[in-house]
Amino acid sequence: MSRTASPTDRRSNLLTLGMLALLLYFLLPLFWLVVSATKTTSDLFSTFGLWFSGDFSLLRNIHDTFTYDGGVYGRWMLNTLAYSVVSAGGATLLAALGGYGFAKFRFRGNNALFGLVLGSIMVPTTALAIPTYLLFSKFGLVNTPWAIILPSLVSPFGLYLMRVYAQDAVADATLEAARLDGAGELRIFFQVVLRSLAPGLVTVLLFTLVATWNNYFLPLIMLNDPKLYPITVGLSAWSSQAVGGSGSSAELLALVVTGSLLSVIPLIAAFLMLQRYWQSGLTTGGVKE
Amino acid sequence: MTTTTAPPRPATTRKAAKTSTRRSQATAGYLFVTPFLLVFLLFFLLPLAYAAYLSLFREQLVGGTVFAGLDNYVRALGDERLLGGVLRVARFFVLQVPIMLVLALLAALAIDSGLLRVSKVFRVGIFIPYAVPSVVATLMWGYLYGRDFGPFAQLGHAIGAATPNFLGDGLMLGSMANIVTWEFTGYNMIILYAALRAIPTDLYEAAAVDGASSWRIAWNIKVPAIRPALFLCLIFSVIGSFQLFAEPQLLQRLAPSVIDSAYTPNLYAYTLAFTGQEVNYAAAVSFLLGVVIVVVSYSFLFVTNRRSRS
Numbered sequence: 001m002s003r004t005a006s007p008t009d010r011r012s013n014l015l016t017l018g019m020l021a022l023l024l025y026f027l028l029p030l031f032w033l034v035v036s037a038t039k040t041t042s043d044l045f046s047t048f049g050l051w052f053s054g055d056f057s058l059l060r061n062i063h064d065t066f067t068y069d070g071g072v073y074g075r076w077m078l079n080t081l082a083y084s085v086v087s088a089g090g091a092t093l094l095a096a097l098g099g100y101g102f103a104k105f106r107f108r109g110n111n112a113l114f115g116l117v118l119g120s121i122m123v124p125t126t127a128l129a130i131p132t133y134l135l136f137s138k139f140g141l142v143n144t145p146w147a148i149i150l151p152s153l154v155s156p157f158g159l160y161l162m163r164v165y166a167q168d169a170v171a172d173a174t175l176e177a178a179r180l181d182g183a184g185e186l187r188i189f190f191q192v193v194l195r196s197l198a199p200g201l202v203t204v205l206l207f208t209l210v211a212t213w214n215n216y217f218l219p220l221i222m223l224n225d226p227k228l229y230p231i232t233v234g235l236s237a238w239s240s241q242a243v244g245g246s247g248s249s250a251e252l253l254a255l256v257v258t259g260s261l262l263s264v265i266p267l268i269a270a271f272l273m274l275q276r277y278w279q280s281g282l283t284t285g286g287v288k289e
Numbered sequence: 290m291t292t293t294t295a296p297p298r299p300a301t302t303r304k305a306a307k308t309s310t311r312r313s314q315a316t317a318g319y320l321f322v323t324p325f326l327l328v329f330l331l332f333f334l335l336p337l338a339y340a341a342y343l344s345l346f347r348e349q350l351v352g353g354t355v356f357a358g359l360d361n362y363v364r365a366l367g368d369e370r371l372l373g374g375v376l377r378v379a380r381f382f383v384l385q386v387p388i389m390l391v392l393a394l395l396a397a398l399a400i401d402s403g404l405l406r407v408s409k410v411f412r413v414g415i416f417i418p419y420a421v422p423s424v425v426a427t428l429m430w431g432y433l434y435g436r437d438f439g440p441f442a443q444l445g446h447a448i449g450a451a452t453p454n455f456l457g458d459g460l461m462l463g464s465m466a467n468i469v470t471w472e473f474t475g476y477n478m479i480i481l482y483a484a485l486r487a488i489p490t491d492l493y494e495a496a497a498v499d500g501a502s503s504w505r506i507a508w509n510i511k512v513p514a515i516r517p518a519l520f521l522c523l524i525f526s527v528i529g530s531f532q533l534f535a536e537p538q539l540l541q542r543l544a545p546s547v548i549d550s551a552y553t554p555n556l557y558a559y560t561l562a563f564t565g566q567e568v569n570y571a572a573a574v575s576f577l578l579g580v581v582i583v584v585v586s587y588s589f590l591f592v593t594n595r596r597s598r599s
Contacts, residue, residue, distance in 0.1 A: 012404040019399055022392070023414045026471065029429050030417070032440065036432075049433070049440035098325030105318025106311070113326065120333060122524060122586045124532040126555050127579040128333065130562050130571055131340035151332045159325060185317040214422035216535045217555075221563065232424040236539060239428055243542045257432075260425045267420040275413065279483070 030264075037061055037261040041254040061258040068255055075227060076234035077263070083145060083219075083230055084212035087152035091208040092201055095155050099162025100193055104170060114163065121156045126217050133221050147222035148230070152212045158204040165200035166193070202277035206270065213267055231263045337579075344573035354569070361573035370551035371574060375531075375581065377462070378553050382530035385466035390522055392470070393477035398507045400478075401485040412482065416475035423472060423535040430468045431456075431543050456544040465536050473529065477522045484518035485511060520593055524586050531582045534559070554578045 032049055038058040039047065047053040065073050102114045132151055136142045141150070170193050178188045194201070216232045223229055226237065235256060242252035271278070347357035365371055396415055400408045418426065434455035436442045445452035455464045493501075493510045501509075512519075534555040541548040541556075550564070551557040554574065562571035 011406055013406075015399055015402075015404050016406050019396065019405060019411050022396060023411055026415050026418055026475065029426075029433060029471065030421075032433060033429055045438045048443055049438055094325040094328060098322045101318050101321025101325075105314050105321065107315035107318040110318065113322065117325075117329060120329075122528065122583050123333075123337065123579050124528050124582050126532040126534055127558075127575040127582075128336045128340070130558060130568075130575050131336040131343065132332065133562075134343065134568060134572070135336055135339050150328075151336075153328045154333050156329075156333075185320070189321070210420060214424075216422065216424050217559075221559070232422050235428065236424055239539070240542055256428060260428055264421045264425055268417055271416070271420050272413065279479070 033257065033261050033264075037258045039254065039257075041251050044253060044257070057254075058258070061254050062262070065255045065258045065262065068252075072226060073231075073234065073255075073259055076229050076231045079145075079228060080213060080230040080232075080263075081266075083148045083152070084209050087149050087212040088205050088209040090149070090153045091155040091158055092205045094153060095158035095162045095204050096166075096194065096197055096201055097189070098159050099164075100166045100170065100189065100197070102159070103163045103166035104172070104175065117156050117159055121160070125151075129218050129221060132218075136222070143223055143225055143228065145228065148212070148215070148219050151218060152208070152215070155204070155208050155211075158208055161204055162197070162200055166197060169196045169200065171196075199277050202274055206274060206278050209270070210267060231259070235259055235263065340572045340576050343569050344576050346569045348567070348569060357569075361570050362577065364570065365573050365577050371554060371557055371577075374551050374554040374557050375578075378531050378533055381462055381466060381533065382527065384462065385469055386523070386526040386530060388466070389470045389474050390477060390519070390526065393474045393522070394481055394512070394519070396474070396478045397481035397485055398511065400482055401511070402503050402507065404503060412479075416479050418472050418474075419476040419479075421472065423468075424539065426468055426472050427536045427539040430464070430471070431540060434464055435543070456540065456547065458547050461540070461544065461547050465533075465540065468536055469529070469533075473526075477525075480522055481515060481518055484515040488514045516593070520589070523589055527586050527589065528582055531578065531585070554581075 040057050043053040141147050219230050219233045239256045346354050442452045493506045532555050533553045537552045550560040558571045558574045561567045
């Protein structure tokens with residue numbers, strides 16, 4: 001792994017210690033989350049936050065999280081999964097097709113169109129959310145899954161990454177050879193190009209997945225049926241009940257904590273399992289210019 | 290297409306064949322980019338144009354919606370609540386972004402230097418918060434900051450010291466900056482680290498042989514080489530800071546007296562559109578916010594370009 005390895009052991013304990021302190025800062029809140037998910041609401045208040053209490057109620061918390069309010073949490077989880085998988089899959093395919101098109105074909109307006117898309121990276125998506133809402137309400141799309149999925153299909157940064165990536169990873173000679181064999185352009189794309197784009201594809205897929213999974217503003221304004229909520233909006237609604245209320249709704253606190261923990265596990269797992277791909281995708285395709 | 294009139298020369302057939310492949314190439318190119326551009330047009334450019342259009346009208350109690358020209362913009366430019374929000378996020382940007390980017394750069398350089406033990410653990414561990422939704426991050430930090438069962442307050446209580454009120458008026462912006470730093474340092478670190486890996490090693494191996502220290506190599510060779518990636522991080526940070534929403538919106542519940550409905554411009558636009566029903570004015574505010582972000586981003590682009598040229 002260490003590319004700059006030299007004969008002597010150059011490892012620095014001081015630097016490692018400094019980085020350990022930094023790592024602690026980034027992991028401590030997550031440790032708190034894990035610890036807190038094992039506590040009852042009353043233990044949350046009465047025991048020290050950074051260590052377990054005697055009463056280990058993680059399983060009961062998980063059970064309560066999934067059964068509260070008719071099992072709405074499970075629905076939110078599935079909604080989030082559906083919205084983000086469809087959005088990320090679609091956005092990645094569009095970015096791959098487009099990035100390959102911009103990288104490997106000469107046509108009139110190629111640079112101008114790409115420049116237009118690139119410039120749009122700087123336009124904040126939340127500035128678009130309110131007009132998109134107003135537009136969608138004219139077409140009856142508000143309060144449907146499409147209201148979340150359709151705007152999430154646009155990923156200018158994904159297109160940019162795919163174009164840079166396709167430029168390097170797809171060899172012109174391979175394309176020529178496939179064309180001489182009489183293969184059609186679409187067949188070449190799906191059978192030859194996609195394979196060489198794989199690390200770039202995983203990178204764009206993961207980052208668009210995170211963008212939709214973590215999206216809050218768009219679903220907050222687009223949806224008002226709790227059954228359609230993604231997990232972010234659902235947790236926010238539970239937490240506002242827990243903060244505002246007392247008595248039985250204060251019990252929600254433990255569910256907000258447990259629900260938060262459960263909601264971050266899938267993405268963290270995906271990043272850990274796929275790290276070989278997305279890291280190499282960033283290195284070769286991403287940001288070298 | 291003006292390529293059809295090829296003069297009759299010996300190589301005509303070959304040239305014609307080339308022209309036709311070039312044309313079919315162009316067609317194929319259009320076919321590949323059309324799906325993206327179509328979606329881009331429908332769900333990006335169209336809402337943008339619609340926002341611009343809406344911002345030129347005004348609702349009235351009597352007479353419905355009427356054309357108002359630039360009235361909404363005039364109102365926005367003189368709107369103290371909006372101005373206050375913009376200045377607040379600008380202050381947030383100045384406070385938070387340098388800390389985050391310096392941390393990200395140092396971490397990326399440390400991991401790339403080969404001087405660390407178990408560097409992979411650091412790389413992955415620091416990056417993980419990026420996979421945590423900002424809603425969850427804010428809820429989590431909100432509890433950590435809290436006086437009821439926040440560990441800081443508990444520790445302070447145990448040793449008899451007063452813990453600062455993290456969610457009070459004085460510290461709120463700093464507390465929010467901490468949340469955002471926690472969320473996005475790893476993301477920036479990965480972008481910078483990827484750029485560092487792309488530097489050809491021979492660029493600095495010679496310097497290492499000459500006895501240059503790791504610090505000098507990092508500062509004089511590596512950092513200049515990844516300037517484009519640093520710039521990319523900076524632009525993303527401009528966008529992120531100026532459209533801050535989830536963090537203030539969620540912390541508002543814990544500290545309603547500190548965070549008002551115009552704490553950030555985005556929160557203000559949201560309140561205008563969904564609580565105040567002032568859709569047209571909200572569109573103008575959104576549009577103006579977009580303009581501010583683009584202007585700030587381009588001025589950074591301008592400054593860094595000039596500096597790297599001189």
